[in-house]
Amino acid sequence: MNNIIIYSTPTCVYCKMAKEYFKTKGVEFTEHNVAEDDAAREDMLKKSGQMGVPVIDINGTIIVGFNKPEVEAALR
Amino acid sequence: MYELVIIGGGPAAVAAGVYAGRKRIKTALITESFGGQSIVSNEIYNWIGTKAISGLSLAQNLEAHVRDHGAEIIDGEIVTAIAKIDGGPPTGHFLITTKSGKTVETKTIFMATGSRRKRLGIPGEDRLDGRGVVFCSTCDAPLFKGKDIAIVGAGNAALEAAVDSIPYANKIYMLVRGSEMRGDAVTQEKIKSHPKVTILFNTVSQEVLGEKSVTGLRTIEKTTNKATDLAVQGVFVEIGSRPNSDPAKELVSLNQIGEIVVDHKTQASSCSGIWAAGDVSDVLYKQNNISAGDAVKAVLNVYDFLHRNHLFAANK
Numbered sequence: 192m193n194n195i196i197i198y199s200t201p202t203c204v205y206c207k208m209a210k211e212y213f214k215t216k217g218v219e220f221t222e223h224n225v226a227e228d229d230a231a232r233e234d235m236l237k238k239s240g241q242m243g244v245p246v247i248d249i250n251g252t253i254i255v256g257f258n259k260p261e262v263e264a265a266l267r
Numbered sequence: 268m269y270e271l272v273i274i275g276g277g278p279a280a281v282a283a284g285v286y287a288g289r290k291r292i293k294t295a296l297i298t299e300s301f302g303g304q305s306i307v308s309n310e311i312y313n314w315i316g317t318k319a320i321s322g323l324s325l326a327q328n329l330e331a332h333v334r335d336h337g338a339e340i341i342d343g344e345i346v347t348a349i350a351k352i353d354g355g356p357p358t359g360h361f362l363i364t365t366k367s368g369k370t371v372e373t374k375t376i377f378m379a380t381g382s383r384r385k386r387l388g389i390p391g392e393d394r395l396d397g398r399g400v401v402f403c404s405t406c407d408a409p410l411f412k413g414k415d416i417a418i419v420g421a422g423n424a425a426l427e428a429a430v431d432s433i434p435y436a437n438k439i440y441m442l443v444r445g446s447e448m449r450g451d452a453v454t455q456e457k458i459k460s461h462p463k464v465t466i467l468f469n470t471v472s473q474e475v476l477g478e479k480s481v482t483g484l485r486t487i488e489k490t491t492n493k494a495t496d497l498a499v500q501g502v503f504v505e506i507g508s509r510p511n512s513d514p515a516k517e518l519v520s521l522n523q524i525g526e527i528v529v530d531h532k533t534q535a536s537s538c539s540g541i542w543a544a545g546d547v548s549d550v551l552y553k554q555n556n557i558s559a560g561d562a563v564k565a566v567l568n569v570y571d572f573l574h575r576n577h578l579f580a581a582n583k
Contacts, residue, residue: 202431203406204307204323211323226409226435242480242501243397243407255397 193267195220196248198235202226206245209257218266268372269295270579271569272363273338274346274514275379277303279545281329282559283377286566288336292573293580295339295371297346297363302326303381304508304546305555307405315556325555344369346514349376349541355518356540357576363514374578375569378519378527378536378543379562380511382553387419387504391475399481401503404428408503411436416501417484418442419472423450425505429458432503440497441466442486475502510547522549534565542569 195213197220199206213220223231225244239246239253247254249265273283276298287294305311308322320328334340344365353359356374363371384402386392392400401407404418408431416436418428421443432439441448441458446468448455458464469489476483476496484497510526512519520528520537527536527543531550534542542565544550545558573579 200406200409202309202409203403204309204321205403205406207323226412229412232410240479241397242399242410243401243403244410 193218194248194250197222198225198231198244198246198248200224200226200244203244205257209245209247209262212257212259212262216266268360268374269293269339270373270573271295271375271377271566272297272361272371272373273377273379274298274363275303275381275545275547276301276330276342277305277379277381277545277558278329278555279303279379279381279558279562280377281333282562283379283544283566284333284338285336286563287569288333288338290566290570291337292566292570294337295341295373296333297341297344297365297371299343299345300326301330301333301342303329303555303558307403309405311555313554313556341365341369341371346380349514349518351518355538357572357578361540374540375572376515376541377562377565377569378512378515378541378547379545379558380514380547382508382510382546384504385506385509387472387475387506389472389474391477391481392502392504395475395477395481395502398479399477399501400475401501404431404503404505408432409435411501413437414500415498416440416503417472417486417497417499418503418505420505420507421445421448421450422505422507423454424507425503426450426454426458428503428505429461429464430454433458433461433463436463436501439464440484440499442470442472442484443468444471444489445469472502508546512543512547515541515543519543532564533568534561535568540572542566 225232252265254261270293273296306322306326348364350362412435415438417440419442474485518538526549529548544561
């Protein structure tokens, strides 16, 4: 079972691409809208040092941006 | 050996792929991804035949359409070099090399490689990319809630970055190189009168400051040569784009800004066997619909070229 968290904003198309990718793969994920959720934004910053979305946490592997090869490699 | 290789994945490349498929030209399409630059648009209202469509949906439609028309798709690849073999067509051909080292041989090439975002080219920009330096304002504006930011640029993209940021940022500096802003007049008025926005004319950026994340932007006011450090946590880079003509630059004529010069009747470049359309070409108006139409022109002319020079295999 994969534990996937996506930090996203509603206006970010690469976040949408990532989510669609997981949906077509039939993989469940938790989404945090960091435009609204201040605590999640802090979490994202701590995990990645990034001020840019998407940040994807797959089983503890942090991936910045929707980098498909990296995402595929991190999935179990 | 292909009869045509299309390089790119935006509207021009896809239109070419569809027409090439219907003409039974043996075609490969090489692209990093599909959709072109409009992929980041929330809604597109001028793609003809469709009232409104998101950039992402447009990208998916384009990919599905071209995949349905028989071109061999080589995606996830960037073309790094194009070389003439035996003098190039019509007698010879081309050898295309990708970043991963793949090689493809073809009789003709259609360049639909578009353009990419310009970077500032100043210290700190690369190091702090994603740590306060922003290249997708639409994506990342909400992350700068209550923070001070600087937007570099004076065109529509910069204006839109300001519109995206106004609901979130505390204070917005806009750095304008010249003495006036460009871009849509209505949006300009809206931004100029907004209390959060300060426009700095004749001002250029010199260095992005900060250790782990952006803490400031060093600027120079050009008329007085005075340096000022703006205390900002975000630097949004919106200074336009440059054409992706590099792989062909030794073979075709480029204009001053690096666009491929084409014959606007046929989209042929100065190099026999290479055509171009869309943002990489010297077309006056950069529009999805125009890119698609120009690409169709190009492929019909490729078809004529293949026939005229007895290079076309499908009906032999």
